[in-house]
Amino acid sequence: MISEKDLKEINLENLKFFLIRKEKSNQIFSKFEEFLNNLKGHFSLNLEIKEEELPDYPALKVTDKEEKVQIYYMAIPEGLERQPFLNALKAISKGESFLNKEEVERIKTIKNPVEIKIFITPFCPFCPFVVDKANQIAIVQNLIKVFIIDATLFVQLSQKYKVTASPTVVINEDFVLVGNEAKEGLLNFIEKAGETLYDKEVLKNLLKQAQAERVIELCEKEEKCLYTLIELLKAPELFTKIGTMYVLEEMAERGKIKNKAKILSHLIETLKTVKDERDKGDILYLLGLIGTPKIVSKIEEAIKDEPPLIKEIAYEAIENIKKRETFH
Numbered sequence: 001m002i003s004e005k006d007l008k009e010i011n012l013e014n015l016k017f018f019l020i021r022k023e024k025s026n027q028i029f030s031k032f033e034e035f036l037n038n039l040k041g042h043f044s045l046n047l048e049i050k051e052e053e054l055p056d057y058p059a060l061k062v063t064d065k066e067e068k069v070q071i072y073y074m075a076i077p078e079g080l081e082r083q084p085f086l087n088a089l090k091a092i093s094k095g096e097s098f099l100n101k102e103e104v105e106r107i108k109t110i111k112n113p114v115e116i117k118i119f120i121t122p123f124c125p126f127c128p129f130v131v132d133k134a135n136q137i138a139i140v141q142n143l144i145k146v147f148i149i150d151a152t153l154f155v156q157l158s159q160k161y162k163v164t165a166s167p168t169v170v171i172n173e174d175f176v177l178v179g180n181e182a183k184e185g186l187l188n189f190i191e192k193a194g195e196t197l198y199d200k201e202v203l204k205n206l207l208k209q210a211q212a213e214r215v216i217e218l219c220e221k222e223e224k225c226l227y228t229l230i231e232l233l234k235a236p237e238l239f240t241k242i243g244t245m246y247v248l249e250e251m252a253e254r255g256k257i258k259n260k261a262k263i264l265s266h267l268i269e270t271l272k273t274v275k276d277e278r279d280k281g282d283i284l285y286l287l288g289l290i291g292t293p294k295i296v297s298k299i300e301e302a303i304k305d306e307p308p309l310i311k312e313i314a315y316e317a318i319e320n321i322k323k324r325e326t327f328h
Contacts, residue, residue, distance in 0.1 A: 002042045006086050010043070011093035017047045018061040020054060020072075028153050029058045035076050036060070055117070055147060056157050064092050068142040071135055074157075075150035079122055084132035088139065097136040103187060107141045110194040114144045117170040118182075119151045119158055124166040130182045131167075137190065144190070162209050174198070174214060176205045198225050200232055207232075207243030215247050220256045230266055233282055234274055245282055252290040264291055268298050280306070281313045288317030293325055 019036065021029055039045060052061075060073040062085075069092055077085030091097045097104065116134050120127040131148050138146040151158040151166060161170050169177040169186065172193040177185050192202060198218055203225065206215050219226040232244040251257050264287065271283045287299060296318050303314040 002086065006090070007042060009090045009093065010086075012043055012046065014065050014093045014095065015046060015089060016063050016065055016067060017045050018052075018063070019047060019049045019058065020052045020061055021049065021058040022051070026058075031076055031153075032058055032060055035078065055149075056154050059147070062088055062092070064095070069139055070142065070145040071138050072145070072147045074154055075120060075148050077148075080124070080128045081120065081122075081131060081148070084128050084135060087132055088135040091136060091139045097139045099133075099136050099140060103137075104140050106187060106191065107137055107144075110141055110143055110191065112143065112194050112196070114141075114190055114193050115147070115172055116144065116190070117147045117149055117161070119149050119161065119163045119166060119168040119170075121151055121166040126180060126183050127167045130169060130186060133183075133186055134169075137187065143194075162211070172196075174206060174211075174218070175202055176209050176211070178205075178209070181205075198222065198228060200228055200235075203229055204232060204235065204237075204240050207240060207247070212243060212247050212250070215243075216251055216254075216256065219247065219251060220258070223259060223262075226251075226257070226263060227266060230263075230270055233270065234276075234279055241279075241282065245286070248286055249289060252286070257290060260290065260292070261294070264295050265298075268295060268302055271299075271302050277307070277310060280310050284310070284313045284317045288320035291317065291321045293321060296321060 017036075019032060036045065036047065054072065056074060058074075062071045062073065063069045071088060073085070075081065087098065099107070116138075118127070118131055118134055120131065134146045134148075138144045149157060151163050151168075161168065165178050167179070167182045169182040169189070171189055175189045175193045177189055189202070192199065203215055203218075215229065219229055229244055229247060232240050235241060235244070257263055267283055267287055271280060271287075274280055274283065284299070284303075287295065291299070299314055299318060303311055306314070
């Protein structure tokens with residue numbers, strides 16, 4: 001039910017709804033029709049059926065009369081999701097969001113298109129907050145497009161993005177937040193996506209989502225990403241270190257590391273700065289995997305004051321370099 005108070009705050013003249021589908025109707029489409037019929041019991045809808053290129057179908061697009069706002073519901077906004085839906089209608093009606101002044105100013109600085117996919121489940125306690133925030137952000141900045149996706153209805157899409165928890169937020173395909181992270185870091189990650197900023201936090205979250213192949217693509221395309229990834233060798237989380245090692249090993253084996261001399265030099269400098277023996281061992285292992293004879297003396301210099309275990313790992317790395325060069 002929609003309260004009288006909510007109805008008074010919704011100006012239908014400023015709202016438009018589009019039911020977007022492919023040629024064939026399906027069971028999910030029927031659920032949308034049922035929801036819209038119930039909504040019509042409260043007020044008259046400015047509703048049209050149209051076709052549009054979307055990640056999947058069907059979807060309910062909620063927008064303003066000029067069709068600048070881009071909010072797409074691939075979920076039925078009932079239960080816990082009803083209030084964020086009503087909040088969006090109210091904000092679009094008034095032509096302003098419910099965000100604070102600082103948030104609005106930050107959002108308005110975004111200059112590039114941003115697409116946000118929020119995977120939710122019906123009884124997720126964090127999901128309504130994230131959906132509400134994303135909707136209000138999209139109302140402020142028309143460059144931002146939001147998809148609210150019920151992971152239980154759109155199973156194939158959920159599998160594509162490796163969704164294992166809700167909410168899972170995917171921004172511009174690469175910027176991923178899960179669970180409470182989505183609640184706390186949404187605006188921060190939207191800003192990063194708008195600048196295409198692949199920092200340590202972004203790469204770490206991709207690794208956490210088992211997106212190692214995507215990290216390899218990014219590092220191959222952008223040298224700066226590779227340097228950022230190397231910094232993750234010093235991360236305290238074991239999964240981050242394992243993921244980072246896997247990516248670097250795969251890149252080495254596939255011959256995907258460009259400007260190898262610079263990368264090797266960076267690894268040597270990183271070796272000198274890390275304190276943990278396991279981190280030193282990991283870096284030496286990588287040097288043995290991708291190193292060239294030119295860096296042997298640098299490895300020897302870097303480990304001259306290290307304990308016996310580190311020296312042993314270093315000598316193994318040097319032997320691997322020499323064997324590989326002899327073989328080639």
